[in-house]
Amino acid sequence: MTSNKLRRQPLYEQIKQLLLRRIAEGEWQEHAALPSEWELAEELSVSQGTVRKALTELVGEGVLYRHQGRGTFVAEAASDWGEARLQTIGTRAGRQEALMQELLGCWKANAPEEVSELMGLRRLVPMIRVRQLWRLGGQPVALDDAYLPAERFEGLEARWLRQAGGVYATLQRRFGVRPKTVMEQMRVATLAREEAQLLLVTTDTPALAVTRLSVSIEGEPVEWRMRYCLTQQVAYTHLR
């Protein structure tokens, strides 16, 4: 693991990248155990402490998890809700009723200018647009509209999204990318006619509009998403 003499990145950073690549290539499935710290250290010709630092950071980023005495394991792919939940108002650990996902469509599109700009991409760059509807107990509660750079995620299609069960799971399993939210904006919004129809409410029903910008661990823009939530029965909840 001595790599090039002119290395700019620390060793543990190179190890992180290497492990991310090998996970993305399917070398270890979700919940599979990685080799022990000592085995990895020997394989990569670095000290156990350096492997440890790399693993610790990947645990912090949600890619791995550890159990003392058992080993280090690959974490599940993130859901499209990340650390957020839809939870009954006023409860802290309230059980999550089953949130059903319905893929409305996935097609090539141009993103609105302000979206490209926010993602640091040039104007009119080709994008993939994904729309999803979320139901709680049969009733629509949320509507998603996501844009992803088409060149970076070439081949992404509806079938993959359905198989993996969401955008983030697809990005992780097919492209080895684990999205990290860097900005989330919340405001009250009124719905356009189309959105209102999909959510089965009238256009004068105020909704919670969540705008989210996500990047990869390496920092490249991954997704911009607009989500409308109906919060009469549930609240958009962040847990940490």
Add this chain to the structure above:
Amino acid sequence: MTSNKLRRQPLYEQIKQLLLRRIAEGEWQEHAALPSEWELAEELSVSQGTVRKALTELVGEGVLYRHQGRGTFVAEAASDWGEARLQTIGTRAGRQEALMQELLGCWKANAPEEVSELMGLRRLVPMIRVRQLWRLGGQPVALDDAYLPAERFEGLEARWLRQAGGVYATLQRRFGVRPKTVMEQMRVATLAREEAQLLLVTTDTPALAVTRLSVSIEGEPVEWRMRYCLTQQVAYTHLR
């Protein structure tokens, strides 16, 4: 720093607690430099690596910050907005217009039952209630209603809040407590007459209701807060 033989906590954890205590007691002011890692190690009779681990965690918790080649410094007290901002919609790093703070009141009160329960306190435990109004360019944009356990924060009064410029800054400077948000719920709400009057809007104006539960680094309940935001011009923004 050998401490008791029957130690349950790792050394670096004890060092964290010790440093937190000394910061709370005012040994180092905000932006003041701590002794170097080696000096601390010698003073506490531990290795530099152990001090380093403690410092690294405190940096991660926002208590300290480091500059390579310069030193380790005490971070500023958190604002009542934590990692949140009120920002123009659609901007990522948009400059923050001056948000003016107005303390409406600070008095002893009983918290609603569900608040005590959520904080893990017994019913009807005495609390301190703090109300604040936030203005942007003179216009009211947010209204806060916070509850804190009175026994834990005895002596907290309006004068302190005004001096420190907020609840969180007061907790840190007077009590050495740095609140950490563990739950945040967002929903659309209608305002009661009193809230609407304070925010200078009619009761049929939908507002963004943010409910936040905060604990100390040690995990004790610190604050429950309800915040109403008017999001016509700005969005409630999280940056990470």
Add this chain to the structure above:
DNA sequence: GAGTGGTCTAGACCACCAG
């Protein structure tokens, strides 16, 4: 050049888990 944090190594021992 002196002092700081940042990286990396090698080795020791402990706490926890599984067979």
Add this chain to the structure above:
DNA sequence: TGGTGGTCTAGACCACTCC
């Protein structure tokens, strides 16, 4: 009992900052 992660040490060298 053997293997895993968790803690702690001691020492080396590098990168950055300031004088």
